[in-house]
Amino acid sequence: xxxxxxxxxxxxxxxxxxxxxxxxxxxxxxxxxxxxxxxxxxxxxxxxxxxxxxxxxxxxxxxxxxxxxxxxxxxxxxxxxxxxxxxxxxxxxxxxxxxxxxxxxxxxxxxxxxxxxxxxxxxxxxxxxxxxxxxxxxxxxxxxxxxxxxxxxxxxxxxxxxxxxxxxxxxxxxxxxxxxxxxxxxxxxxxxxxxxxxxxxxxxxxxxxxxxxxxxxxxxxxxxxxxxxxxxxxxxxxxxxxxxxxxxxxxxxxxxxxxxxxxxxxxxxxxxxxxxxxxxxxxxxxxxxxxxxxxxxxxxxxxxxxxxxxxxxxxxxxxxxxxxxxxxxxxxxxxxxxxxxxxxxxxxx
Numbered sequence: 001x002x003x004x005x006x007x008x009x010x011x012x013x014x015x016x017x018x019x020x021x022x023x024x025x026x027x028x029x030x031x032x033x034x035x036x037x038x039x040x041x042x043x044x045x046x047x048x049x050x051x052x053x054x055x056x057x058x059x060x061x062x063x064x065x066x067x068x069x070x071x072x073x074x075x076x077x078x079x080x081x082x083x084x085x086x087x088x089x090x091x092x093x094x095x096x097x098x099x100x101x102x103x104x105x106x107x108x109x110x111x112x113x114x115x116x117x118x119x120x121x122x123x124x125x126x127x128x129x130x131x132x133x134x135x136x137x138x139x140x141x142x143x144x145x146x147x148x149x150x151x152x153x154x155x156x157x158x159x160x161x162x163x164x165x166x167x168x169x170x171x172x173x174x175x176x177x178x179x180x181x182x183x184x185x186x187x188x189x190x191x192x193x194x195x196x197x198x199x200x201x202x203x204x205x206x207x208x209x210x211x212x213x214x215x216x217x218x219x220x221x222x223x224x225x226x227x228x229x230x231x232x233x234x235x236x237x238x239x240x241x242x243x244x245x246x247x248x249x250x251x252x253x254x255x256x257x258x259x260x261x262x263x264x265x266x267x268x269x270x271x272x273x274x275x276x277x278x279x280x281x282x283x284x285x286x287x288x289x290x291x292x293x294x295x296x297x298x299x300x301x302x303x304x305x306x307x308x309x310x311x312x313x314x315x316x317x318x319x320x321x322x323x324x325x326x327x328x329x330x331x332x333x334x335x336x337x338x339x340x341x342x343x344x345x346x347x348x349x
Contacts, residue, residue: 058084059083059084059144059145059244060084060085060086060143060144060145061078061083061084061085061086061143061144061145061146061147062085062086062087062088062089062141062142062143062145062146062147062163063075063078063085063087063088063089063147063149064089064091064146064147064148064149064151064155064167065088065089065090065091065112065148065149065150065151066090066091066092066150066151066152067090067092067111067112067113068112068150068229069226069229069230069233070149070150070170070172070229070230070232070233071090071112071149071150071233072109072110072111072112072115072233073230073233073234073237074147074149074150074170074233074236074237075088075112075115075116076115077233077234077237077238077241078147078237078241079115079119081238081241083241083244085116085119085121086121086122086140086141086142086143087121087122087123087124087140087141087142087143088112088113088116088121088122088123088124089123089124089126089135089141089151090112090113090123090124090125090126091126091151091152091153092125092126092127092152093125093127094113094125122140124138124140124141129153132153132155132156132159133156133158135159136158136159136162141162142162142163143163144163144164144165145163145164145165145166145167145168146159146160146162146163146166146167146168146202147167147168147169147170147240148167148168148169148170148202149169149170149233149237150170150233152181154206155167155202157204160202160203165249166201166202167201167202168199168200168201168202168212168240169199169200169201169202169207169209170197170198170199170233170236170237170240171183171197171198171199171200171207172184172195172197172228172229172232172233172236173187173195173196173197173198173262174195174196174197174198174214174216175198175200175207175211175214175255175259176207176208176255176257176258176259176260177259177260178259178260178261178262179206179207179208179259179260179261179262180206180207180261180262180263181262181263181264182262182263182264182265183262184225184228184229184287184288184291185262185265185269185287185288185291185293186260186262186265187219187262187287188225188283188284188287188288189265189269189284189288191276191280191283191284192219193218193219193220193221193283194216194217194218194219195216195217195218195219195228195232196214196215196216196217196232197214197215197232197233197235197236197239198211198213198214198236199211199212199213199214199236199239199240199243200212200252201252209252210251210252210253210254211252211253211254211255212243212249212250212252213239213243213250215235215236215239217231217232217235221279221282221283222282222283222286222287222310223286223287224286224287224290225286225287225288225289225290225291226290226291227290228287229291265293267296270288270293270294270295270296271295271296271297271298271304272284272285272295272296272297272298272307274297274298274300274330274332275332275333276332276333277332277333277334277335278313278314278315278332278333278334278335278336278337279313279315279334279335281313281332281337282310282312282313282337285307285309285310285339286310289307289308289309289310294306295307296344297328297330297339297341299328299330300330300331303343304343304344305328305339305341305342305343305344306341306342306343306344307339307340307341308326308339308340308341308342309339309340310337310338310339310340311327311338311339311340312337312338313332313335313336313337313338314335314336314338315334315335316335316336326340326341326342327339327340327341328340328341
């Protein structure tokens with residue numbers, strides 16, 4: 001199931017190989033999305049725990065998520081595969097569907113609550129983390145299995161126990177790396193050109209439960225983060241559908257190393273590091289700006305700019321930074337970076 005791996009360079013590979021391997025990955029994802037149930041066998045792995053013997057004939061799921069591309073794609077894949085979704089639990093306030101779409105035809109731009117309503121799926125809104133405990137007595141969320149896809153808060157063990165077969169989380173990184181709420185941001189921040197999606201059982205340890213399955217793919221240099229979020233959700237949910245088509249659920253296996261943490265980024269993390277190579281800076285901006293993260297950059301004169309868009313990078317160095325109206329060009333290691341930005345003053349900067 002894995003795409004061809006790049007060279008052993010700490011998650012970095014050449015842009016050409018990265019683009020080719022990701023295409024293979026996404027082609028497989030498309031195939032699984034269009035097919036109700038995949039036919040390939042799960043890979044055998046060393047150190048894997050024995051499979052849980054849980055014969056099932058038909059699943060009922062409750063999906064936990066938020067108003068995100070990942071949750072939207074997950075619901076789309078489950079419905080296309082004819083998996084019964086009993087309820088949708090959404091974190092955050094009730095939103096009115098918007099009409100301003102950046103990409104009107106993209107399936108992830110349709111509001112997930114609208115999709116649920118169209119299929120007569122009850123939607124339970126959780127406005128704040130403090131109200132999670134109130135769901136313990138809500139019969140609408142009961143099902144055979146709970147599936148988490150971009151739910152922003154840790155789910156209490158009392159809620160996990162409501163599901164006879166437990167809860168499975170779809171996490172957009174190769175665990176144990178990038179555990180936590182912002183895995184895509186930190187993968188771009190660290191200059192990763194290889195990533196993936198993990199299915200794991202939900203336990204008391206955040207993103208630390210036994211791993212059921214992983215799919216690895218290379219990330220093309222500068223690939224937009226919103227597209228990556230959608231494709232990983234598509235791929236991961238397709239694997240979940242394939243696993244649910246069997247008579248047993250894997251017990252999973254535990255990683256042999258600690259991995260890394262991906263917290264919500266602070267202002268310092270969102271200030272672009274001008275010591276990076278130009279390619280890494282462009283990769284970071286193209287990845288996190290479409291995900292909605294606010295990124296700033298400090299030019300060579302110490303002024304801080306709010307970056308609106310990365311216009312490109314070049315391996316040709318320049319002698320100095322050049323600013324023309326809202327265009328900012330900076331000389332970085334190994335080349336130059338050009339962005340669309342707005343100047344701002346920061347107290348204490």
